[in-house]
Amino acid sequence: MPQLPMICIVDDDVSVLDSFAEMLTLEGFDTQCFNDATALLTFLQKMPNCVVLSDVCMPILDGMQLLARLQNFDAELPVVLMSGHGDIPMATQAMREGAIDFLEKPVSPSVLIERLKQAQRQRKSVLARREQSLSKDDKAIIERLVVGESPVIKQLHEQILVLANADVDTLIYGETGSGKDVVARALHDASRRRNHPFIAINCGAMPENLIESELFGYEAGAFTGAKQRQMGKIEAASGGTLFLDEIETMPLTAQIRLLRVLQERSLERLGSTQSIPVNIRVIAASKDDLQTTSEKGLFRLDLYYRLNVASLKLPPLRERGDDILMLFEHYCQLAAERFQRGCPAIRAHHQEKLLHYEWPGNVRELRNIADRFVLGIEGDGFSLNHQSTDIDELPLDKFDQKLEDYERKLIEDSLMTAAGHIGNAAEQLKMSRKTLYRKMKKFQLDKQTFRA
Template sequence: MSQLPIVCIVDDDPSVLDSFAEMLTLEGFEPRCFSGPSLLLTFLQQNPNAVVLSDVCMPDVDGMQLLAHLQNLDAELPVVLMSGHGDIPMATQAMREGAVDFLEKPVSPSLLVERLRQAQRQRKWVLARREQQLCQDDKAIVERHVVGESPGIKQLHEQILVLANADVDTLIYGETGSGKDVVARALHDASQRRHHPFIAINCGAMPENLIESELFGYEAGAFTGAKQRQMGKIEAASGGTLFLDEIETMPLTAQIRLLRVLQERSLERLGSTQSIQVNIRVIAASKDDLQRISEKGLFRLDLYYRLNVASLRLPPLRERGDDILMLFQHYCQLAAERFQKACPPIRAHHQERLLHYAWPGNVRELRNTADRFVLGIEGDGFSLNDTSQAIPAPALDEFDQKLEDYERKLIEDSLAAAAGQIGKAAEQLKMSRKTLYRKMKKFQLDKQTFRA
């Protein structure tokens, strides 16, 4: 679901509704105003892609009673409560009964924006998960395997769907731990081969003297210790998919034999001259550019061209934005089921640290972090349970900083020429008033300064 959730504002004071709606519109939200709970509940039944911001002190049905109604409607609907008469017991009760946050009036605009953004992200996770659980088509299979909604992952979903039905040999590129094995499994499960074997072998973890016997099998007496006939991984995958991870580490002798299999779709076991037909799809994964290392003589160029009918590239986790939070939630739920423990709440400071960490180990590191978070233990490297760790926000590089400085100078010059008149400055800059207000807030510019 790409559209951001609507913010439903509930308050019995029309002036308060107008004030919040105007402020949130300028911040890029899509607000809807409700003077009471009945119309809100009707709206939410038809529009689940929403979050709720409600006052506590209202006639007839107050905010706490409304919270109970909303919990009955949808227990995972994010509700932010606010009150001018708030106290600690009230806030504690609200959080215990399901509110995601409790804010005291007058509410700081920056704090409100931050909490509503978090609530929107949470709602997107929930609705995306529900879509994956309800749908059983190929698209749902792919999205269930490859979790995320960032532009790079959405494009990857589409590519997987196309290649799954094309049934061609495929190369998958990505950094260590980025989930190449998960993409390979998605390709298999979304294809017509899904009811046949998916056989995976990690070429980097296999001793060089064993990889050929593992891949191609052998006859009794083919070498010392070969006491009986053994079927190889390629033969076992017939009808289905063979996944070769870290293929760049495969010995050159094995590469020659694999090339023949790909060309002829047949193999000979070690110690045999009998040809065995195999019907397989080969998916190979590598963290290195196979063409580049082939040109250096470290990988057979003819095998690279034979494998490279199609290729997919996985973005590293650090480039996937809010997918980090969605994936962390996903792996926390899996860990909670596996360890039979309740998943701890993921607070705002947890989300900030997750988003600002560089994730050198990619999705594999994130999954380990989720396991430790659910178990409440620390480990080597990044851990949400270690409060002593501070993850600074990434600094802008020199080019981005120059762009920001240039943009700020343009806005300052236009505001000065317009004597602080927002409409005139926005027209000169060819942008909307809303966009100009947002950029002024970003650069901490006050229109009164330019009027003076």
């Protein structure tokens, strides 16, 4: 990390914040002020290159509670605590729980500056070590799964890289179809858990009377129909990642049991009192703001706080600019391989329609449209071909003939470019040799014709 870590100052007294910020800025430190500890936690997800200087006595979340949250987020993050009511037991507790120093107010400027410089050197060393340990494969995995080059997606790539290695429970927010499952998979595949299970469960698709047995497992005889012991999804994910999609729909009874698992990292199967240790990372996804949902009594607030060690917010597709075209081409190529068909040309009028559509279904909708585009069929809602070319005016039989003529022309051009070499032509067309031979037979094409 070429840049020196920023000093994040946390104090509920604005005058104290201004005083510390002015002093440290004059000494050459880059500072950021927070009068609310929860705002700091959000900031650190985007800017991990920091040192935290925090007061102890604050409302809502005090310095010791903040220290505990920061330890969960990143145990190597340097935290310096200050208090005007400090005593030896408090200082001892703070150091034991992970603070690198405890200073009593009024703080000597020279002592504070020296402590912060030490903390900066420590943080810089930690991040440099992590950067070296991150293989290029980790970044490539994320960029391959989370496709896009817009600024918001580039920033998301960086956030995923940091959180993948932090190995903390994470919340993912985003509209329906925005790719929350893809980001969860990227967090797993770029982490040290990649060689262990990734178990996904959609809470919204699971009947309420089955979700607890699915998650926690059960013993024989635990309920009517339970004839033999069954391992639950949480136990199956041990060593790896448990992905809970649409967690806002989870019944409150299951939320209570899940909270206990997250707190103790152990579970009891239904019908058993035996505690089974589990080593899991939980990634939960929601289209709703869980804090607001909790305040309405529809989601447990303590479970929200336990899950919300870190969070990611996914942008809707309509805010991603030219990523729309990149994603459409990407999914067209995948569809062409899956359906063993050539990929149709994406023309200027197609691009214009793609960029000006609102995409209420986000990436999932775009992927479905790409499938239909490759198959040459229409569907409900948005259509790329509707009123875009004169082909739309053709009767169905002539439309099919036009498509066949176009397909034949593509194959002829590829065989001509490849000088009749079947392997090279098939590669250009993104289809198997077997499929190419079948289509050549259909169109009565002989590879020898193109050898000259």
